[in-house]
Amino acid sequence: MLNYINLDLIFHALADPARRVMVERLSQGPASVSELAKPLAMSLPAVVQHLQVLEASGLVRSEKVGRVRTCRIEPVVLSTAEQWISERRTSWEHHLDKLGDYLAEHPDE
Amino acid sequence: MLNYINLDLIFHALADPARRVMVERLSQGPASVSELAKPLAMSLPAVVQHLQVLEASGLVRSEKVGRVRTCRIEPVVLSTAEQWISERRTSWEHHLDKLGDYLAEHPDE
Numbered sequence: 001m002l003n004y005i006n007l008d009l010i011f012h013a014l015a016d017p018a019r020r021v022m023v024e025r026l027s028q029g030p031a032s033v034s035e036l037a038k039p040l041a042m043s044l045p046a047v048v049q050h051l052q053v054l055e056a057s058g059l060v061r062s063e064k065v066g067r068v069r070t071c072r073i074e075p076v077v078l079s080t081a082e083q084w085i086s087e088r089r090t091s092w093e094h095h096l097d098k099l100g101d102y103l104a105e106h107p108d109e
Numbered sequence: 110m111l112n113y114i115n116l117d118l119i120f121h122a123l124a125d126p127a128r129r130v131m132v133e134r135l136s137q138g139p140a141s142v143s144e145l146a147k148p149l150a151m152s153l154p155a156v157v158q159h160l161q162v163l164e165a166s167g168l169v170r171s172e173k174v175g176r177v178r179t180c181r182i183e184p185v186v187l188s189t190a191e192q193w194i195s196e197r198r199t200s201w202e203h204h205l206d207k208l209g210d211y212l213a214e215h216p217d218e
Contacts, residue, residue, distance in 0.1 A: 007123075007124075007126075007129065008124050008125065008126060009124075010124075011120045011121070011123040011124035012120070012121070012124040014116075014120040014193075014194075015116075015117050015118075015119075015120035015121040015124060016117065017116075017117060020116065020193075023197055024197060024200075026201075027197040027198070027200040027201045027204070028200055028201075028204055029204045029208075073197075073201055075198060075201050075202075078194055078197060078198050078201070079198060081194055082191060082194040082195055082198060084123075084129075085123075085187055085190055085191040085194070086191055088132055088133060088136040088182075088187060089136070089184060089187050089188060089191060091133075091136040091137055092135075092136045092137075092182055092184050092187070093184075095136070095137055095138045099138075
């Protein structure tokens with residue numbers, strides 16, 4: 001369970017193309033670390049480092065059963081980042097609506 | 110005009126709390142640099158540095174008229190980041206739906 005959601009860590013995690021490829025893969029379902037590594041032109045330790053950044057942000061969690069570590073996405077954390085951006089966009093659209101109303105009421109300005 | 114949209118730079122720009130405060134302010138309408146600085150406990154040069162990161166990402170653009178630099182948000186860039194996350198979330202929901210269908214069809218597994 002997540003105790004807190006940290007937008008700094010979430011957006012930092014998403015700021016790297018390899019980590020976005022991993023999130024993209026996991027959005028299609030859980031995957032092992034080696035499955036995550038497959039499309040990436042990098043060593044397994046490098047992939048594990050990226051995975052650690054994703055886990056630190058809460059976007060991904062993983063569990064080791066036997067010799068296989070299975071990773072899955074944490075949709076609530078993904079939604080939190082989406083919602084932050086969405087609220088800013090809505091706020092901007094609201095600003096434009098108000099501006100439009102003002103200009104309609106004051107056509108000579 | 111933007112020539113390209115770079116998700117690395119956009120998410121990096123959003124990964125800092127001061128820069129998110131600036132985006133939040135600008136989502137309510139254009140603002141001068143000193144207006145952006147007002148709620149932030151930092152020097153004006155530090156604010157300008159953050160502004161440069163926001164401008165490099167395309168999230169914010171600014172224009173100097175006389176002595177005042179006015180900043181405004183670039184909603185298309187904000188939407189691009191929102192859309193990337195939203196597509197991953199939708200993809201995950203689609204995966205869950207398929208899983209649900211499979212389990213309904215194979216109740217004994």
